[in-house]
Amino acid sequence: xxxxxxxxxxxxxxxxxxxxxxxxxxxxxxxxxxxxxxxxxxxxxxxxxxxxxxxxxxxxxxxxxxxxxxxxxxxxxxxxxxxxxxxxxxxxxxxxxxxxxxxxxxxxxxxxx
Amino acid sequence: xxxxxxxxxxxxxxxxxxxxxxxxxxxxxxxxxxxxxxxxxxxxxxxxxxxxxxxxxxxxxxxxxxxxxxxxxxxxxxxxxxxxxxxxxxxxxxxxxxxxxxxxxxxxxx
Numbered sequence: 001x002x003x004x005x006x007x008x009x010x011x012x013x014x015x016x017x018x019x020x021x022x023x024x025x026x027x028x029x030x031x032x033x034x035x036x037x038x039x040x041x042x043x044x045x046x047x048x049x050x051x052x053x054x055x056x057x058x059x060x061x062x063x064x065x066x067x068x069x070x071x072x073x074x075x076x077x078x079x080x081x082x083x084x085x086x087x088x089x090x091x092x093x094x095x096x097x098x099x100x101x102x103x104x105x106x107x108x109x110x111x112x113x
Numbered sequence: 114x115x116x117x118x119x120x121x122x123x124x125x126x127x128x129x130x131x132x133x134x135x136x137x138x139x140x141x142x143x144x145x146x147x148x149x150x151x152x153x154x155x156x157x158x159x160x161x162x163x164x165x166x167x168x169x170x171x172x173x174x175x176x177x178x179x180x181x182x183x184x185x186x187x188x189x190x191x192x193x194x195x196x197x198x199x200x201x202x203x204x205x206x207x208x209x210x211x212x213x214x215x216x217x218x219x220x221x222x223x
Binding site: 040042098099101 | 154155156157158159162200205212213214215216
């Protein structure tokens with residue numbers, strides 16, 4: 001069964017350092033999402049791509065977060081500089097179209113110390 | 114997007130049927146209702162989606178009354194492995210544009 005791949009699974013970084021997460025969506029999925037999930041809460045959408053274009057980044061803290069999907073396939077989410085409050089699970093999801101079911105990866109657990 | 118309200122937690126025993134109700138008083142005409150399941154340290158997994166009346170698949174049923182202001186996820190004969198957080202989402206057909214609440218933590222006991 002095809003899956004959304006994310007790496008790394010776990011990341012520990014010091015505050016003020018830069019950190020990056022990678023996501024490889026299911027082959028053929030044009031829509032890609034990045035979420036942040038704080039422990040005990042539901043996932044919060046950060047950014048949505050349609051192919052290589054950002055269609056919604058209204059909840060992305062743009063002063064420190066950036067996301068790209070240069071060739072419309074895999075994607076990278078970056079935080080620079082990381083802050084203690086960024087500790088969370090970062091989830092990637094993809095769907096075939098904007099209106100079809102979203103499939104989630106296993107996430108990257110970030111701890112900022 | 115419509116706000117949803119779910120119980121914070123529920124307990125059940127193996128073999129029982131579990132019903133989790135979600136309130137969504139401000140649901141819009143074009144909104145769908147979607148349920149996701151999430152295990153610790155994993156991403157959410159789609160369970161079921163519906164618009165009205167009843168939808169059933171191999172793992173769950175979704176009951177939606179005529180006014181669509183609430184919905185009930187029904188899990189038949191739960192097992193220990195059904196212990197997870199269950200999220201009710203209201204909005205687009207794809208959960209990517211809907212809003213996750215804080216979910217219901219279901220604990221199944223032996």
